[in-house]
Amino acid sequence: MPRLTSVLLVDDDATANFLNKLLIQRAGVTEHLLVAEDGAQALRTLASTCVSPGKAQCPNLILLDLNMPVLNGIEFLQAYQHLPATQRQGTVVLLLTSASVEQDLNQLQGLPLDGILEKPLTAAKLQRVLNEHFPT
Numbered sequence: 001m002p003r004l005t006s007v008l009l010v011d012d013d014a015t016a017n018f019l020n021k022l023l024i025q026r027a028g029v030t031e032h033l034l035v036a037e038d039g040a041q042a043l044r045t046l047a048s049t050c051v052s053p054g055k056a057q058c059p060n061l062i063l064l065d066l067n068m069p070v071l072n073g074i075e076f077l078q079a080y081q082h083l084p085a086t087q088r089q090g091t092v093v094l095l096l097t098s099a100s101v102e103q104d105l106n107q108l109q110g111l112p113l114d115g116i117l118e119k120p121l122t123a124a125k126l127q128r129v130l131n132e133h134f135p136t
Helices: 014-027 038-047 073-080 102-108 124-135
Strands: 004-010 030-036 059-062 092-097 115-118
Touching: 004 014, 004 038, 014 030, 014 124, 030 038, 030 102, 038 059, 038 073, 059 073, 073 092, 092 124, 115 124
Parallel strands: 004 030, 004 059, 059 092, 092 115
Antiparallel strands: none
16 A cells, blocks of 8 residues: 655656656555656646645655756745645655755755755665655
8 A cells, every 4th residue: 555645756857757757656655646847837736736735636755856947946945835834744855866965055954855865766765765754
């Protein structure tokens, strides 16, 4: 049985999205898998799926890329922190990036971020996320 109701992947790389979707689906950890190609699309996805507290498809986990067009990961987090607490409650947000985040650490401080994972996402990394943030 899946541990998570929903996972939202936010990445502008179609190949990364394909591979991450495949990995998550094979692991069977979620009922619903949502994909957004930039931060603005991710905010629209949240607005449509998290309309009310406890909405079935509101993501338990957001895997967020840092470097994207339109609205990057930092800009997404800056907007996300202003969403109502009921829409953010119970959601774990992890940065999933291949970029070095050292230069961005100051900008990330104080934002609603639960951790950073280095790409690529692997079954072992996914299992660590589940064990750490969603223990059974």
